[in-house]
Amino acid sequence: MGLIECSSGSPNKNDGLRSDILTLQWPPGVIPSQLPNFETEARRLRYQALGKACNEANIPSLLLGHHRADNKETAIMRLIEGYGGEGLRAISTESDIPNCEGIYGAYQSGGRAYITTQNESAKTLFAKHGRAEDMLAPIKEYRKQGFEFGGVRTYRPLLTFSKRDLQKTLKDGNVPWVEDHTNGDPTISIRNAIRFLIGNKSLPMALSGPSRGLETVAENVRQKSRWRDERADNLFQALDIVSFDARAGSLEVRIPIPTELNRKMGHSQTIEQEHIGARLVRLLLQLVSPHDQISLQSLETATKRMFLEADEALPGHNAKDRPATSFTAAGVHCERIGVSIADPGLKSNKSNEYTWRLSRQPYQQNLPEPECPIPPTYPSLYNPKAKKRWQITYPEPPWHLWDGRYWIQIINCTAKPLNIRPLTEDRLIRLKARIKAEDHENTKAPAILHKLLKEAAPGLSRFTLPAIVDDEDNVLVLPTLGFEVEGLTIEWRVRYRRVVFPDNIKREAVKALPEKELQHVKQPIITSHH
Secondary structure, three states, X not given: OEEEEEOOOOOXXXXXXXEEEOOOOOOOOOOHHHOOOHHHHHXXXXXXXHHHHHHXXXXXXXXXXXXXXXXXXXXXXXXHOXXXXXXXXXXXXXXXXXXXXXXXXXXOOEOOEEEOOOOOOEEEEEEOOOOOOEEEEEHHHHHHOOEOOEOOEEEOOOOOOOHHHXXXXXXXXXXXXXXXXXXXXXXXXXXXXXHXXXXXXOOOHHHHOOOOOHHHHHHHHHHHXXXXXXXXXXXXXXXXXXXXEOOOOEEEEEEEOHHHHHHHHOOOOHHHHHHHHHHHHHHHHOOOOOOOOOOHHHHXXXXXXXXXXXXXXXXXOOHHHOOOOEEEEOOEEEEEEEEEEOXXXXXXXXXXXXXXXXXXXXXXXXXXOOOEEEOOOOXXXXXXXXXXXOOOOEEOOOEEEXXXXXXXXXXXXXXXXXXXXXXXXXXXXXXXXXXXXXXXXXOOHHHHHHHHHHHHOOHHHHHHOEEEEOOOOOEEEEHXXXXXXXXXXXXXXXXXXXXXXXXXXXXXXXXXXXXXXXXXXXXXXXXXXX
């Protein structure tokens, strides 16, 4: 597998192209050819290798060589696997790099500085969800709010070209065509088998004909899906975000009542309302959900509850006929907490809205809790006999993605491992007892903790907060609240994962994470692009 880095203005004979060969690292003892899901595992390792290489080389955009035949092969594979409807859409022309969740700098994180030639000000390239629209924002201001940004974006500029056209173009330019010899073996993978059938013209006409082929169907589905995405995004941009508290990952939003929202959708067909409504639900859930991918098919009930149910929830209706006021979807607890009726007759432009609160769903007791072990940071540099707390400058430690929501970085200057786990009732009781017993100087730590929890994480939402604990499971730090016990020999900082808000969100609506930087880290050299 190769990676080609492009740089403008290079005077060498290769026109600024430098190629690197990346080798996939299979787990010890694994024989790739014997894996039943070889193709899936190879794809995962391939993208992870590319993501890490792009991060190390400061490459934010990755161009992939998929062409028209790849589109047809993918559509047939999805048909074989039982997909229908939007599951048959063509390959996306651009997206975040897949299979790299948790890899800092590749997965929606590690945004870099771009120095403009006009004013020499540092700006960050922020790619919006699912589209190529880019927004420039000052790096310090965005990081001050405690959010990550950036990541590697993949682009597929050759999807409209046939393999034959590409081969001819290379031949005309005296460039050799390189083909992986395993592509011709139909026994290795399903894709190879499909490629073999296509090459030998063994597919039925319905799948390979120029006008009725599955390739055409896939492209039509992609265009329809994109139109629905745009309609949902227009509605999303008009929503009123009351507040977003990054400390607990909770959201309050005002949403038009179903009758009014359906009118704004501008489409009378219920099926289109359902498709657009599901996308709007997903855009909201993605602000809070721990899940990287949220399928539209899983949101049928959530869409009905939030957008499409009749208006029995309005005042004056029999209480027993009203829809449920809360539900869970994609790891998010959604609760309707208010109704604002400015125009009961829907005859004016005044808003008739529900207010919804979205927060992380409490962890289920029958499932393992999310955790992230943190070994001692660079044990060879640890100096337990040091007279001062800090006498060492550490290399920058890795970032850890916890619960799919928070990037947390820790310098563990102890001799024992730490862990990141959820705050539980038992851990909170022990934390309160400890800070009360250690509050000899009347720092009012217990009162501060009580106030923080009440403000940022009321009720059960506090038991979704990350807690840095020691090897005896005692809480040392609640990083998203900026609360820590006294006498620590660790450093930490935290950021919320990359999210996309409506453009009209007010600055005061966002409750930021603690602004904290590591003080004893050797700062990396940042290379800026001109």
